[in-house]
Amino acid sequence: MSDRPEVDDHSGTETTGHEWDGIKELNTPLPRWWLTIWFGCIAIAIVYMVLMPSWPLPWADTYLKGLRHYSERATFEKDMVKLAASRGPDEARLINTALDQIENNPELLNFAMAAGKSAFGDNCATCHGSGGVGTFGYPALVDDVWLWGGTLDDIKYTITNGIRSTGDDTRFSQMPAFGRDGLLSKDEIKDLVEYVVSLSGREADKAAVARAQPLFADNCAMCHGEDGKGTRELGAPNLTDADWLYAGDRATITETITNSRNGVMPTWQGRLEPWTIQALAVYVHSLGGGE
Amino acid sequence: MGKTTIIGGSSGKTGGPQSSKSKRAAHGVDKIDVTAVNKPEHRELYQKRIPIYPKLAHGTYRKIKWAFLFVLLGIYYVVPFIRWDRGPGAPDQAVLADFAGRRFYFFFIEIWPQEVYYITGLLMLAAFGLFMATSLFGRVWCGYACPQTIWTDLFIAVERMVEGDRNARIKLARKPLRGKKLVKKIIKHSAWLLISFLTGGVFVLYFLDAPTVVRGFFVGQAPISAYLFTAILTFTTYTLAGTMREQVCTYMCPWPRIQGALTDEDSFEVTYRAYRGEPRGPHKKGDSWEGRGDCIDCKMCVAVCPMGIDIRDGDQLECINCALCIDACDDVMEKIGRPKGLIAYDTERNRKRLPKGEKPVYRLFRPRIILYAILVGGIAAIMMYGLMTRSTLDLNTLRDRSPTFVRLSDGSVRNGYTLKIINKAPNIRKFRVSVEGIKDSSLKAIGLETKDDTVTVVAEPDKVRVIKIYVTVPAKTVKTLKTSTPVSILVEELGGGERAVNKTVFLSGKP
Numbered sequence: 001m002s003d004r005p006e007v008d009d010h011s012g013t014e015t016t017g018h019e020w021d022g023i024k025e026l027n028t029p030l031p032r033w034w035l036t037i038w039f040g041c042i043a044i045a046i047v048y049m050v051l052m053p054s055w056p057l058p059w060a061d062t063y064l065k066g067l068r069h070y071s072e073r074a075t076f077e078k079d080m081v082k083l084a085a086s087r088g089p090d091e092a093r094l095i096n097t098a099l100d101q102i103e104n105n106p107e108l109l110n111f112a113m114a115a116g117k118s119a120f121g122d123n124c125a126t127c128h129g130s131g132g133v134g135t136f137g138y139p140a141l142v143d144d145v146w147l148w149g150g151t152l153d154d155i156k157y158t159i160t161n162g163i164r165s166t167g168d169d170t171r172f173s174q175m176p177a178f179g180r181d182g183l184l185s186k187d188e189i190k191d192l193v194e195y196v197v198s199l200s201g202r203e204a205d206k207a208a209v210a211r212a213q214p215l216f217a218d219n220c221a222m223c224h225g226e227d228g229k230g231t232r233e234l235g236a237p238n239l240t241d242a243d244w245l246y247a248g249d250r251a252t253i254t255e256t257i258t259n260s261r262n263g264v265m266p267t268w269q270g271r272l273e274p275w276t277i278q279a280l281a282v283y284v285h286s287l288g289g290g291e
Numbered sequence: 292m293g294k295t296t297i298i299g300g301s302s303g304k305t306g307g308p309q310s311s312k313s314k315r316a317a318h319g320v321d322k323i324d325v326t327a328v329n330k331p332e333h334r335e336l337y338q339k340r341i342p343i344y345p346k347l348a349h350g351t352y353r354k355i356k357w358a359f360l361f362v363l364l365g366i367y368y369v370v371p372f373i374r375w376d377r378g379p380g381a382p383d384q385a386v387l388a389d390f391a392g393r394r395f396y397f398f399f400i401e402i403w404p405q406e407v408y409y410i411t412g413l414l415m416l417a418a419f420g421l422f423m424a425t426s427l428f429g430r431v432w433c434g435y436a437c438p439q440t441i442w443t444d445l446f447i448a449v450e451r452m453v454e455g456d457r458n459a460r461i462k463l464a465r466k467p468l469r470g471k472k473l474v475k476k477i478i479k480h481s482a483w484l485l486i487s488f489l490t491g492g493v494f495v496l497y498f499l500d501a502p503t504v505v506r507g508f509f510v511g512q513a514p515i516s517a518y519l520f521t522a523i524l525t526f527t528t529y530t531l532a533g534t535m536r537e538q539v540c541t542y543m544c545p546w547p548r549i550q551g552a553l554t555d556e557d558s559f560e561v562t563y564r565a566y567r568g569e570p571r572g573p574h575k576k577g578d579s580w581e582g583r584g585d586c587i588d589c590k591m592c593v594a595v596c597p598m599g600i601d602i603r604d605g606d607q608l609e610c611i612n613c614a615l616c617i618d619a620c621d622d623v624m625e626k627i628g629r630p631k632g633l634i635a636y637d638t639e640r641n642r643k644r645l646p647k648g649e650k651p652v653y654r655l656f657r658p659r660i661i662l663y664a665i666l667v668g669g670i671a672a673i674m675m676y677g678l679m680t681r682s683t684l685d686l687n688t689l690r691d692r693s694p695t696f697v698r699l700s701d702g703s704v705r706n707g708y709t710l711k712i713i714n715k716a717p718n719i720r721k722f723r724v725s726v727e728g729i730k731d732s733s734l735k736a737i738g739l740e741t742k743d744d745t746v747t748v749v750a751e752p753d754k755v756r757v758i759k760i761y762v763t764v765p766a767k768t769v770k771t772l773k774t775s776t777p778v779s780i781l782v783e784e785l786g787g788g789e790r791a792v793n794k795t796v797f798l799s800g801k802p
Contacts, residue, residue, distance in 0.1 A: 103737055104738055104739070106758075113759075131692075131694060134695060144699045145699075238700070241700035241701070242700060242701075242702055243700045289735060290699075
C-alpha cells in the first residue's frame with residue numbers, strides 16, 4: 001500500500017486499499033443529502049435532550065427533566081381540567097334546569113343524551129345491557145314497564161338512591177320467601193302458581209285457581225294488588241302483563257314464590273356527579289319512550 | 292478523472308461550464324459562451340446541480356409570462372381578503388375552507404363535508420381541462436401557470452434586480468463571499484424569504500378568517516397551526532423556487548412524464564425548425580445566406596433557458612415550453628434580417644411537412660380533444676345541475692339496533708329511530724315529521740308534542756337537529772305484519788317547500 005490512497009481509474013473514486021481476488025473496494029463517500037440528514041438528526045437529538053425529559057438517574061430516583069419540564073402525566077391532567085372547564089357551563093345548566101324542561105331544549109337535550117349514553121355504558125350497561133335491553137333479573141329499560149315508576153323524577157330518585165341498597169333513602173321492599181320460611185306449603189304454592197299464570201290471561205288449572213284465590217288475597221294482594229296489577233310505591237310488579245323480570249313459566253314462578261326475589265341496584269349518589277345522574281335520568285327516560 | 296472534467300461541472304475548475312466571455316456570431320450579435328448544462332450527455336447520474344443563470348428575454352412570450360405572473364399572484368394574494376356577507380353567525384369571507392366549522396365557502400356556494408363530491412367534480416374539471424389544454428398547446432401549464440414556474444420566475448426576477456443580468460451574476464458567483472457580494476446576497480435572500488413568508492402566510496388565510504389572522508399573527512394571537520403552516524410553506528417556497536428551481540420540474544414533478552401521453556403530433560410545442568436553421572454557424576456581414584441555415588449559433592436560446600437545455604436538440608423532458616427561447620431567437624432574427632420563427636410554437640406534423648415544402652396543417656378538432664371537451668362540458672353541466680338543484684334539507688335515519696324492537700306490556704311493538712335533520716339553509720326552518728307505511732302506527736318524539744300523528748321540529752340555521760322518535764304499532768296490527776315491514780320517514784318543510792324521505796324498516800319479530 002502506498003501512502004496516498006489509490007484512485008480507481010474507471011470511477012475516479014479512491015479505494016479503501018482492500019483487495020479480494022483482484023476486486024478492490026471503492027471508498028465511495030456517503031451521499032451529501034444522507035450526511036446532512038444524519039448530522040441534522042444528531043443536532044435535533046442534542047436539542048431534544050436539553051429541552052425534553054431524556055435520561056433516567058436511578059441513583060437519585062429521578063431523571064433529567066429537560067428545560068421544558070414536559071410531563072405526559074401533567075399534560076393529561078391539564079387536559080382533563082380543561083375538559084371539565086369546557087363542560088362546566090353545560091353541566092351547570094343541566095343541574096339548574098328542571099328535569100322536565102331539559103327535553104324542551106334541543107341543545108341541552110343533546111348534551112344530556114350524549115353524556116347519559118356514555119355514563120350508561122360505563123355504569124349501567126353491566127346489568128341492564130347495552131341500550132338498556134335488560135336480562136333475567138335485570139329490568140329492561142327500553143319498554144314501558146317501570147317497577148318503581150317511569151317518570152323523570154321517579155327514574156332520578158331510583159338512580160340517586162338505588163334499590164335495596166346502602167343509601168338512607170334507598171327504595172325498599174321485600175317479598176317474603178313463602179316456601180323457604182314455611183309460610184306456605186308446597187301444595188299451596190303450586191295452586192298460587194296456577195293463579196299467577198291465570199292472571200296474565202294464560203290457560204291454567206281452574207280448580208287450583210279457585211283454591212288459590214283466598215291465598216292470593218291473604219298473602220300477595222297487599223303488595224301486588226287485588227287484581228294483581230302491582231303497586232309502584234312498593235316496587236311490586238304487575239302480574240297481569242306479558243312482561244316478566246324473572247321468566248313467566250311455571251318453574252320460575254314457583255322458584256320466585258318459594259325463595260322470593262330481591263334484586264339490588266346500587267345507590268349512585270356519591271359515586272356519580274349530580275349532573276351525570278341528571279343526564280342519566282334524561283337518557284333512561286328517553287330509552288323507555290318517555291312516560 | 293472521468294467525464295466530469297470535460298464539462299467542468301463539479302471538478303472545481305474556475306468558471307464552470309458557463310462563462311461571460313463573448314465572441315461574434317453575426318454582425319451585431321454576440322456569441323454567448325454558454326453550455327446547456329442539462330443536456331442529456333452533460334448529465335451524469337450522481338451529479339451536483341450546475342447553476343443556471345438565465346438571461347432576461349424580451350418579447351411577446353415574456354410579456355405573456357409577466358401578465359400571467361401578475362394576474363395569478365394577484366388573485367392568490369387578494370382572494371382571502373374579499374368579503375361576502377352571509378348574514379349573522381356565518382363567516383363573511385368569500386373563499387374559506389373552514390375546517391373547524393366543517394364548511395367550505397366559495398362566494399354564494401356553501402358546501403358541507405358530505406358534499407365533497409363537488410370538490411371531486413372540480414378536480415375532475417381541472418384535470419380534464421388540463422388534459423385538453425396540454426393536448427392542444429403542449430405544456431402551457433408548465434410554462435405559464437404552474438406555481439413552480441410563477442414563483443421561480445419571480446425569484447429569478449428578484450435575483451436579477453439585485454445581482455444584475457446573466458453576465459453580472461456569473462461574475463459575482465466567482466467572487467469571494469464578502470463586501471459587496473455579501474451585501475447583495477443578504478438582500479437577495481432576505482427578499483426571497485419575505486416573498487416566501489408572504490406566500491406561506493397568505494395560504495393560511497384561505498383556511499382562517501383573513502383579517503383576524505393578519506391582525507393577530509404578529510402579536511402571537513393566531514392559532515398554532517397558522518404559524519406552523521406559514522413556517523412550512525415559507526420553507527418550501529424558499530427552497531423550491533429559490534434553490535431547487537428547474538430540479539423540481541425535472542426530478543420531482545410527475546406531470547412532465549404524464550404529459551408525454553397527452554401530446555400527439557398535432558399538439559403545439561416549442562420547436563426549433565432544424566430544416567431552416569441547419570447547417571448552423573457564424574455569419575459574417577455581407578456573406579450570402581445561400582447553402583447554410585439561419586441559425587448563427589449565437590446560443591441566445593440556451594442563455595435565456597431557465598431549464599438549462601438547448602431547444603435545438605429537439606423535444607426534451609426538461610423543456611417546460613415557456614417559449615423564452617422563441618423571444619430570444621426572434622430578437623436575433625430581426626437583428627440579422629432573417630424571418631422570425633426559427634424557434635416557434637409548432638406541431639410535430641408540421642415539423643415533418645414544412646421541410647418537404649408542404650403547407651402547414653393545424654388540426655384542432657381531433658378525437659381526443661372532442662372527448663376531453665365532452666368530458667369537461669359534461670362534468671361542468673352535472674355540477675351546475677347539482678349546484679342549482681342542491682337541496683338545503685337532508686335527512687339521515689339511524690334505526691335503533693340494541694334492541695332492534697321492543698315489545699311493550701300490552702303486546703304492541705315499538706321501534707326507535709334517531710333522525711338527523713340537516714338544515715343547510717341560513718334561516719330557521721320548521722319541519723313536519725311523519726312516518727308512512729304501516730296503518731295504525733303512532734309516532735312519538737322525545738321532548739316534542741305529537742299532533743295528528745306528526746311531530747313539528749324547529750331546525751336552527753346551518754345546523755343539524757337530532758331527534759329521537761318512536762314508532763309504535765298496536766298488538767292486533769303487529770299480528771298482520773311480517774318480521775320486517777318497509778316504512779318511510781318523511782320530513783317536510785311547513786308551508787310547502789323542501790322534503791326529504793328516508794326508507795327504513797319496522798321490525799316486529801316473529802308474529
